[in-house]
Amino acid sequence: MNKKDLNNLGYTDEELFSHIDHSQTESEKITAPRYSYWKSVFRVFFRNKLNIIILSLLVFMILFAYIYPSVTHYDPFANLRDSNAKHLTPAAAMQYFGANIHWILGAGASGEPTFDAIWNGSRISISLALICGAINMTIGVLIGAVWGFSKRVDAIMMEIYNIVGNVPMILIISVMAMLFAPTFWTMVFALTVVGWLGIAYFIRTQVVIIRDREYNLASRCLGTSTIKIAMKNILPFMTSVIVTLLATEIPSYISYEVFLAYIGLGMSDMSLGRLIYSAEPAMVTPGWELEFWAPVAIASIITVVLYVVGQNLGDASDPRTHM
Numbered sequence: 001m002n003k004k005d006l007n008n009l010g011y012t013d014e015e016l017f018s019h020i021d022h023s024q025t026e027s028e029k030i031t032a033p034r035y036s037y038w039k040s041v042f043r044v045f046f047r048n049k050l051n052i053i054i055l056s057l058l059v060f061m062i063l064f065a066y067i068y069p070s071v072t073h074y075d076p077f078a079n080l081r082d083s084n085a086k087h088l089t090p091a092a093a094m095q096y097f098g099a100n101i102h103w104i105l106g107a108g109a110s111g112e113p114t115f116d117a118i119w120n121g122s123r124i125s126i127s128l129a130l131i132c133g134a135i136n137m138t139i140g141v142l143i144g145a146v147w148g149f150s151k152r153v154d155a156i157m158m159e160i161y162n163i164v165g166n167v168p169m170i171l172i173i174s175v176m177a178m179l180f181a182p183t184f185w186t187m188v189f190a191l192t193v194v195g196w197l198g199i200a201y202f203i204r205t206q207v208v209i210i211r212d213r214e215y216n217l218a219s220r221c222l223g224t225s226t227i228k229i230a231m232k233n234i235l236p237f238m239t240s241v242i243v244t245l246l247a248t249e250i251p252s253y254i255s256y257e258v259f260l261a262y263i264g265l266g267m268s269d270m271s272l273g274r275l276i277y278s279a280e281p282a283m284v285t286p287g288w289e290l291e292f293w294a295p296v297a298i299a300s301i302i303t304v305v306l307y308v309v310g311q312n313l314g315d316a317s318d319p320r321t322h323m
Contacts, residue, residue: 006023011239020317028052030106036077037239038257040319040322041317041322043227043322044316044321044322045313045316047214048312051309051312054312055146055309057305058305060182060307061122061301061302062126063303064119064121065126066126068116068119069119069123070114071080071275072116072288073101074112074113074116074117074120074224075083075112075299076077076108076110076112076117076270077110077112077306079107079111079112080110080111080268082111084096085092085097085107085111086107086108086109086110086111087106087108087109087285087287087288087291088106088107089106089287089290090103090104092217093106093107093113094104096305101115102113102115102116104289105118105294108279108291109282109291114290114291115294115295116322117216117270117275117295118275118294118295118298119270120270121270121271121275121295122269122271122272122298122302123298124184124272125253125254125257125258125271125272125273125299126302127184128184128188128191128253128254128257128271129250129251129253129254129257129306130250131188132191132195132250132252132253133246133249133253134198135188135192135195136191136192136195136199136249137196137199137245137246137249139192139199139200140196140197140199140200140202140203141200141203141235143157143196143200143275143323144199144200144201144202144203144204144206144207145203145207145230145231145235146206146226146227146230146257147200147201147203147232148204148207148211148230148234149171149207149211149226149229149230149234150201150226154204157200157204160197161201162323163198164194164197165198167193168179169195169198170256172190172193172194172261173190173191173256173260174260175266176189176190176193177190177267177321178264179264181268182266182267182268183267183268184267184269186267187260187266188255189269191253191257192279199249201243202240202245203238205247206238206241207234210234210237210238211234215233215235216229219233222267224316239317240314240315240317240318240319241314243310243313243314244310244314244315245314246309246310246314247306247307247309247313247314248307248310248312250306250310251303251304251306251307251310252303254272254303255303257271257273258276258299259273259274260273261273261274261276261277262276262277262280272295272298273299275295276292276295276296278300279292280292281293298310
């Protein structure tokens with residue numbers, strides 16, 4: 001297009017042409033879409049409608065387990081002296097006490113509402129699992145990261161692991177439960193005293209795989225400390241692995257608690273495991289079966305939902321799924 005054609009457009013030279021300053025800084029900028037890791041994680045996670053349903057179920061069960069017992073003031077021995085209130089089916093319990101939510105699962109051996117007992121036990125079991133998970137994962141991940149990166153620490157920790165790690169976990173927990181009074185915090189101690197060691201060893205194995213990559217070698221050459229390399233270079237890279245590991249750990253503590261209570265080594269609090277243990281005779285008694293199978297069903301649902309949510313969140317936290 002020549003100058004005559006430009007003039008025919010009706011624009012002045014100032015409107016058609018303007019001076020652009022050259023900036024070395026601006027020329028080196030790369031235009032790229034903004035990326036937020038956790039925003040991408042949740043976008044991938046909630047993309048699957050099934051995850052939304054399962055997560056909603058998990059949130060509901062956890063909230064209900066904490067809110068419902070606090071507003072109902074559950075007393076397991078309120079009807080202990082009433083022989084007519086014991087071992088009632090849902091229909092018989094509603095006929096005897098009146099139709100309300102407390103008796104939709106009938107009454108137990110002490111005349112207590114089975115529905116209230118289950119959710120009170122769920123609160124105790126969920127609290128135990130979350131506290132043990134937080135303690136074991138925090139200690140295990142931090143020690144495992146340093147363990148895998150420091151050869152001096154590795155030599156010491158491998159000896160400890162070879163001794164303690166070859167003893168069955170359930171045996172250690174059982175001995176701890178027998179040595180101390182069967183309380184909530186005793187069970188927390190029994191599940192965490194060596195529970196972090198297996199997690200630390202798993203993290204150590206993952207760290208060994210990536211510790212000698214170029215960016216870690218460069219950080220070491222620049223004088224960066226071992227702990228800082230482990231915390232800044234390695235652990236963020238392993239987010240999906242840690243989330244997946246957490247998904248298996250939290251449900252396992254509920255399983256341990258239920259198993260120990262079922263064999264008579266559980267805590268004295270009426271957790272889900274204790275309820276199942278107490279209701280064992282009802283399993284084979286006609287008309288009483290719901291006292292046993294109701295807490296079994298709730299414990300199973302909570303365990304499975306926790307595991308599925310954690311596994312799917314672990315998959316979503318893998319950056320390769322964010323493309």
